[in-house]
Amino acid sequence: MSFGTELKDQVSSVNQFVQSGIHFLNDFRDFIKERAQIEKEYAQKIEALVKKYSSKKDKKALAMTVGDFPKENDTEVDVESSTFLKAWSVILEETDNIAKERAKFSETLSTNVMEKVKTVATRKEEIRKKHMEFAQKLVTDRDKIYSERKKVKTRYDECCVEVQSSQQRLDRSTDDKVLEKQLQELNESRIVALKSIWDDYVNFEISVLEESKNHLDTSLQIINDVDSHIDSELFINNNKRSWEEPADFVFESSPIYSDTEELVDDENSRVYLSNKLSKAKRNLTKLTSEIESKRKEIDGMESLKEAYENNPRLGDSDAVTDNLHRTIREYTILETNRVKYQTQVESIVEAIGDIGHDQESHDFKNASFTIPTTCDLCQTTIWGIAKQGFTCKDCGYNCHARCEMKVPPICTKEKAMSNYTLSGESAPSIFSVTEITEREDVWTAEVLYDHVADTKAELTVSTGDIITVFEPDDGSGWVKAFHNGKEGLVPASYIEYQNLTTDFVKVLYDYESQSPEELTIKEGDVIQVTNKEVAEGWWEEKKSIKYLFNSLYKGILDGITGQFPANYVTPLEE
Template identity: 35%
Template sequence: MTTLLNHSFGSELKDAFKPVDDYLANGIKWLDEVQQFYRERSAIEKEYAHKLGALSKRYFDKKGKKSATLSVGDDPKITAGSLESSSMSTWSQILNETQNLANERMQLSEELIIQVADQLKVASTKEDDLRKKHVVFVEKLFEDRDKVYSEVKKAKTKYDEYCQSVESSRQKADKDLNDERGRKHFQKHLVEMNNHKNIYLLKIHIANQFKAKYFHHDIPITLDSLQDLNESRIRTLNDVFTLAANLEQDCISRSGEHLQSVISAATANTPDLDSEMFIKHNSRGWNEPEDFAFEACAIWHDNDQIATDESAVIFLRNLINKSRAQLSEVKGTVESKQREIDGLIKLKVKYAENPALGNVDEVTNNLVETIHATAFLENKALIFETEIAVITEAVEDIDAGAKPHSFKATSFTIPTACDFCKGTIWGLSRHGATCRECSYTCHTKCEMRVPASCAGEKMSKKERQAQRETMASDTASLARSNTNESFSGTAYASVSSMTAMNGSIGDRERIIGNVRHSAVTPPLDMHKVPPLLSSNPRKITKAKVLFEYEGNSNDELSVKEGEEITVLEDDDGSGWVEARSQSGKQGIVPATYIEYIKSRPDSIASSITKKKGPTVAPKRGAKKLKYMRALFDYEAQSSLEIPIREGDLILVTDEDRGDGWTEGEINGVKGQFPTNYAEFVSG
């Protein structure tokens, strides 16, 4: 009795997909030869025995040429010599017995075509399709792994660039210790460098995890699957051999002994014997590639520790919260897929034992596809798990006191202030983010830098305005207190002040279209501090509705002609006022649809008595047009700037945000120009 040996391509052959795939491909191609053999055999049977001997000899010659390849592969470590695999030995015995089967009949010829050759063709096609799926899967795995490896290189390059920027800004700041802007520029680059360093380290960890999974999980599983496919091929081949032999035995009783020899040989040809021989002749020494390691920049000498200053922790906290949410979602899908795999495995076993229950080939195809899909989902989960583990190890109290925001992507139809950087979010194509819990609003680019301090409940417009005024007051106070600070030793301590002073005078990045432009500002008065937001309470003004208006959205207030309303916020130039009706509802209405009853604020009461309503409401988000008159000539230094000449009238499209540059339009051409080269004009 033959003892079944348990061998595994996945555990015994390391990183050997190419030779295993070639071995399996050759075996499948060999099925075509066996199929052709039986077809030719059927034709020869018509011409009886004198041609059958010649056919057997010809296929002996073919086998001799391919015996080594089919036994131990194309490039074995140890040559097979005169040894043959179990399948090759069985094949030799079949050819020998064929010499004795010279008196076939037409019925046998037809049976060989229908029951043997056609079955081999179907089996060859099915197994080759399944093998190609493995090839595509491994190519995608390799591409996915190389993509992660490439991201390590990109992250390294990006990190080196920021190191260079930090070093350059540090050298500039050292030349003039009183250069406030230089210090801020240095701190800004330092924060960005640390963030990119962290990204670089995360990419390293992810790449190492990918490498380990690729060599110790994905490839072994794929090799075992190929082994199973190869052994299934051999079992199918044995069935065909047995069937062909039985057909011959039924037709030619005189050849019974020879055919019984073939049956015995096929029965003894267990798939594991071929696998054992292939492993024995192809086992090679293998060293696992080294893990990725952090490489310090030649300019900025750093270590391999995750940066944990205040700004970095904010970034890491937001990143880990995102990773946790995504990991939870992916894990649920992986668990569902794993249950599906377990069910398909059980179903495959049942169908294999009893083919009448269902098609085992369909189940096998579904099983392979599900395993492949699960592998890529596990790759995603591996990324998130690695990020969470690395960040948690670097910052043990990463969740201490954290109340993360629940941001959702938002488009704004009217100019809206970013609660983080105080810049404007505008335009339907300029998306921002809004917290579902507290209505905190920010740019998409600011989202990862927002501290995890969600209030947990939505704030009204007044509350958010009061919060901004408090933050602006703190910013001005911090700016004054930092004026006399020494530059040395502030590399990490000044990160939080950089965030608080984001709206102060200094270089900033301007965005035109999709291009970032770092503007070099003209000389400015560095002693001027932007005025703080006014904290004086607003005057409550009564107004009478002149024309009926039906609100078109949730934030617009529907009013009736003659109704008395309370104006909460005057027209800021957009053509709308915020008001509250007598029923207590609050919203915005067109400013030209109302008439003030009591005195308006001093700034505008003297110039307005009554307004006539237009036939249509003003366009939402409309602004007053502002113009500037050029004082000096200026030549554009890049495609992002526009040339101006003394006396030119310029339409202002984006006012100076503190960096000394204004965006304007002349003759339909938009671009930037120095703010102090022009002055605002009225009208």
């Protein structure tokens, strides 16, 4: 039996039950804390008592062994020869040892038991919080021992009677020899009586310890009978409620637009659904591998946890359990995503069939466009260092992020060269440096990413190279550039123009061309300047980019070259 299978939808009840158990650990820790303090105070008082009577013993040792008036020539007396004094010394010493053991016991309770209980309680509370955090995430995604001691008064009273009797006999005696003999008998009888008292004292202490051990053995037996599974079943059996699986969600039509649950099967929808299907299948393949890896990881942790629980000396089972729970949470999320993508695949296949297997889908990757590039789908511009678009790494197809799912899943697996495609025979391998530098419409650019030429028409460049661009991107995604005495094609998205803003101006006012040599420009246009000395008050330029400041769209407009009034524009600032 388990909480998960028997107590459905009762996370709050289970959490309160577990939390109560953790709170009990804190109660038990407080109990140990108070018990340790009592043991410490007990040990301190016993040590003080032993110290007090040891001092008295040292002061009276000579008198108790040889009397107050020893022979004058006996300057050194071996007091340890007295069996009486030796016994008294041992009693004090062993009592002090017991006090020290009690002090150690108090320290053991504090360091080994109390702190361990604190650590366990803290760890269990952290784990509980993690479970509750995870449970909340899923809900959001889914909607001591007492001692007794007897008094020895009875034996003490008997000794007092015996001492009184001896005293009476002494009072009646008149013979000195008899008196000495009786005094000796009295002293010896006192020692015998005291020996008997000490014997009783030690036996009483032993009896207390034996009784304490019996109580501890009983507690240990009860502790060994603790069974967490039985306690869990008890909780389960007292908290069962009826449960019905929630119904599946069904399609709900809009209150203002009549619709059905069937997916639309027109050309545009099939393109979108085909791309959605391809993505879902790729995600399923990736998730299946990750889920299998997590499943093996969970199996290994469960075996390790069982081994540590059976033999705690092998390792910390709590640490393994914490890692196991974390991995199970990760596995649950992966499995949830797998079901989501599997549902998508099944729904799409049911609607349009499994058409993705015979199509070559694009392998789109996030791309940054540092110069204007035309979206091959909507024919508007992509420009910006943020990830605003995608490029197919197989065929070089460029598109906006918003256009990705609308691109027909037909990849040629070959990069298009547009009007830059050169044959091996017609492309010169060495380009004239003089010819390049004499041209006016050239730009300096820095290479952002390595590019290895796939064809003779391409140019191999490395990150950080400075190249000279003499033909910008015409919409194909490629520029023609010169580097190290060679010319060729380089991906436009792989380079960044230097001092770009000094070559561009922004149009302030609309202007309608008056002749074929002039340009028609509109406010907000961004124009690339190629010559500022065509005529006084006029600039010749290559109208290459249109910039919409509200939406940050920029694009190439057919490479049209013409003249325009210089006072109609202002330098473009970054």
